[in-house]
Amino acid sequence: TTSFQNSGLSDVLLPQIKKDIGLDVQLIVVGTGQALKLGEAGDVDAILVHSRKAEEAFLKAGFGTHRREIMYNDFILIGPSSDPAQISEADTAVTALQKIAAAKAPFVSRGDDSGTHKKELSLWQAAGLDPATFGSWYRAAGAGMGATLNVASGMDAYVMADRASWLNFGNKGDLKLMFAGDPVLFNQYAFIPVNPQRHPHVKTALVAQLEDWLTGETAARLINGYKINGETLFTFNATKP
Amino acid sequence: MTHSILPLTLDGAIARVRGKTLVGPVDLQIGETGLTIVMGPNGSGKTTLLRLMHGLQRVSGGRVEWAVPDGMARGRQSYVFQSPIMMRRKVVDNIAYPLILHGVPRRQARSTAAEWAARFGLGDALDRPAPYLSGGEKQKLALARALIRQPEILFLDEPCANLDGRAIREIETILQQAQADGTRIVMATHDMGQARRLATDVVFMYGGKVHETAPAPDFFKQPTTAEARAFINGDIVE
Amino acid sequence: MTHSILPLTLDGAIARVRGKTLVGPVDLQIGETGLTIVMGPNGSGKTTLLRLMHGLQRVSGGRVEWAVPDGMARGRQSYVFQSPIMMRRKVVDNIAYPLILHGVPRRQARSTAAEWAARFGLGDALDRPAPYLSGGEKQKLALARALIRQPEILFLDEPCANLDGRAIREIETILQQAQADGTRIVMATHDMGQARRLATDVVFMYGGKVHETAPAPDFFKQPTTAEARAFINGDIVE
Amino acid sequence: MNDIAQGTIDAFRLIFTLDPDLLEVVGLSLRVTVTAVLIASLIGLPLGAWLVINRFRFRRQTIAVLNALMGLPPVVVGLFVYMMLSRSGPFGVFGLLFTPTAMIIAQVIIITPLIASISHQTIRDLWAEYHDLLISLNTSRWQRITALLWDGRRALLTAMLAGFGRAIGEVGAIMIVGGNIDHSTRVLTTSIALETGKGNFAFAMGLGFVLITLAVTINLLMHSLSRTERASVW
Amino acid sequence: MNDIAQGTIDAFRLIFTLDPDLLEVVGLSLRVTVTAVLIASLIGLPLGAWLVINRFRFRRQTIAVLNALMGLPPVVVGLFVYMMLSRSGPFGVFGLLFTPTAMIIAQVIIITPLIASISHQTIRDLWAEYHDLLISLNTSRWQRITALLWDGRRALLTAMLAGFGRAIGEVGAIMIVGGNIDHSTRVLTTSIALETGKGNFAFAMGLGFVLITLAVTINLLMHSLSRTERASVW
């Protein structure tokens, strides 16, 4: 998933992993969909993603051994500082979206079947709206988080993003954080080792080591302590087995 | 006609390529009338001299000057190259090209070109792509293309090398006609007979220098230099 | 020497390009000895006939056959083109190229090439890029490159068109020497004097057909066709 | 590999059933690319010829830079155009960002150096052939350029086709300035990138085949129109 | 626009202070691209020449397809190479995915058609000039190809430089098969894409300038080595 790297958290964790357990983690940053595909093909040893349904399907098909929750962050709604749809006054994510739809204010969607996109769709559904019926104010960018933010910034549109990507984003333009905090916006990250029975070349022992580390004390301290502009991004929530 | 572009004066003119002097220094004047034949052994610099006069070869030293400013003189000359340059077009379009450059409407240029082609025995070949012509036909095309501009001075570099006897005679007639009409001609050739038939005066090149200049009758009767004498006899020029 | 590739037999041979017959049908035999001169007006098909014999022009009808299988005959011929083709290399490398193709080591090929260049008066030009040679020097290079292969048959297409008198004489000597050493020569030329000096027999082309063939003395003394007679006199051939 | 076959079949089924979405995407791809190639040719071909016939002080350096510009990374071009066209950029007032026009601008910037470089190379040989004649005929610069471009037109086709190839397959810049917005700026390449991101490799490959089929068709068409291969010299 | 200036300054500061990370990225970019260009030239140049000297039935079609392949979308090539090299693909056992080798393979596939097409065009003119002579000298196919490639070497440089340009600026395929792994497969273009995704336009542009500077340097170097512009004919 892209937010892990875009947030800069990976730059904190990877060197520490190397120091602690001597493991050179090679990070391949792709969208959730592509990550799952890489896992299926056995081209990677483990994946870190955030899309519960897809993860479960992945496990059910026997591609992974198990799913281990590591941490979560949250999604936020971003929009132009003039806030034409007045969503900053909304009390839930769903009403915020309803306000945008009512105002027909420009909204940019990831439109790429990513975890973020699926989350957004589920929110529209909860709001009783169907994006397929929207007019031209609803733009499906079909791109990653960064590219979508760039589009939104260029169009002065609303957009849903994960907090990490947003805080690290350098092209904010006229955009501002407009809405956050609704628990439905929480975004769980999970670690899934690739099943060695399917792909015998997978380095199971190392993966287990990595998993232990990621769910351990040091990781908890680093993840919870990672801040950008004084804001906490991720909350460690791995449970001991 | 406006002021003639002639005489052409070469004053210590030198052609140098990457440090090597090909021709010169040359002092020479091409007067207003006549037909000058440039002769000399292979590699003696005939082509380079003609190019120098025509402005194709950069003057590395000395002066090459027309009676009018250079810009005016440029458009009033024609040159026929030793190996004819064919544009990748039809014969008629090749011949018409100089006219079209001068703004003659395409239709009219084509029909004038067709007339000239016929005069040079290319009447049948009008619609053929020029690069496919035979060696002699290419030379005829180049001649037609040069004459269609009705230049004041015409440079010819061995224009009859690949022509048959009849074509040579016909073209000599055309050239003499052009000369009578006031076109100044400067021509390089190896054909001694042709030189005798046409020349009013001769420039004999040797080793990149003008070795001897003389009115034609004098040159062929009594060349002053030993080299020219040997050359006329086809002897070894050393 | 192995079996000679001669005689060469043309039997109703036709050269056709995009539906247009350029030359033929031609029935002709090139025997084992002699020097055949191909003559005829411009565009009569001399070049095309030579190319047809050499295998450069596709045979569209009839047969062109050597005494040995085609594959064997290919490597034992040389051809000098009407407009010499210069490879973008030095003079010495141009001349050495056929030897290198035959597997001669580069050093040796170069030194042999230098000898041949000297024979053709190109001794000073060895290290010059071939495309910058003068017209006559290019022709000399082409001749040296053709002869260095020591072919059994040599096709020459107006090889002396741009040469000076002395060079022509020298090259005629070289050709006569080669002929004496057993090289068959077929040569197109417009130079009547040269034809008289060299020919053992003459092929007269006219309008894409072989109009007359005869031993040289007969042809020049008493051509059988009116066209050949007119041609020899430089008259209008109609 | 069966996946791929399936993806291709899917993609072609969409084409042959004239799926309106796919046709829209294909149509936009073609419109944007063809326009870009035409504009880039109008600039690049004369520029290539101009560089051939003029000798000036930094000619060699200019040509080297032009050649180097063939390596302009599309992403950088995309960024540059984005910044120019964005609301806060100098041309922001025209509101061109995320429109096909923006995509055309980016492609023109990318392929013009390519077209100019290749045509420069092609025309050099022709100029070596024509040089003496055109100088002797006292032609103006412009007359020289037009003669070279006209007589070299069949060879210049390769330059244009190379430009077309680069443009039709380009995604980095297009994505940034076009935004891959559904029904508005989505083209074949951005769709492929999207499907790849979704992990729909098979369908992405299928779209890839559609794109290549398109390119082959256009190349065949151009070749037969220009009859490049019929004559050996021209 | 000040942003950009700042980004450029930052990027060049990194270069001039010999920042090891940046040097590593630049080094890998060069290594991958140069290797790919060499391999693609070894295939593309003789292929271009071969297509010139041989007349066969579907020659015209073959050339059109080759031209069309210049338009291979990098993403599709990337996908294709990915599927070939993936563990579940036919060449999975070699474990090449996400290594520089995989990136080289993808680039070779992308630029070989480009190099072959341009060299085909270049060599055609030379073949028109040499045709009679080389046929008359009874040369073998291979001798013809080598003569044409050798005597046309300076013009063929453009083909190679076009290939270099396309490869050094390419990101779509590289990203998929290389994975943009820090210290392992990260090159300039993927870094630029990464920074763009983060919205760090200034730094991305700065890296872009570094890349272009690199390309210009290499082009100037090649030109002066080959002295292309010194002689007018060759």
Ligand SMILES: Nc1ncnc2c1ncn2[C@@H]1O[C@H](COP(=O)(O)OP(=O)(O)OP(=O)(O)O)[C@@H](O)[C@H]1O
């Ligand atoms: N660009 C060049 N670089 C080097 N040498 C050259 C160049 N052009 C011509 N030469 C040399 O200069 C000399 C004179 O050449 P030029 O073409 O003027 O001779 P020419 O008298 O016309 O000979 P020909 O009768 O064979 O046509 C020749 O030896 C030729 O090789």
Ligand SMILES: Nc1ncnc2c1ncn2[C@@H]1O[C@H](COP(=O)(O)OP(=O)(O)OP(=O)(O)O)[C@@H](O)[C@H]1O
């Ligand atoms: N590829 C071609 N396509 C069409 N016509 C051609 C082609 N090649 C030659 N011709 C024509 O065929 C005729 C014969 O040409 P060829 O070159 O054999 O003549 P030639 O006898 O050698 O003439 P020259 O004495 O002028 O060299 C010419 O009229 C020429 O225009």
Ligand SMILES: [Mg+2]
């Ligand atoms: Mg000369």
Ligand SMILES: [Mg+2]
């Ligand atoms: Mg001929």
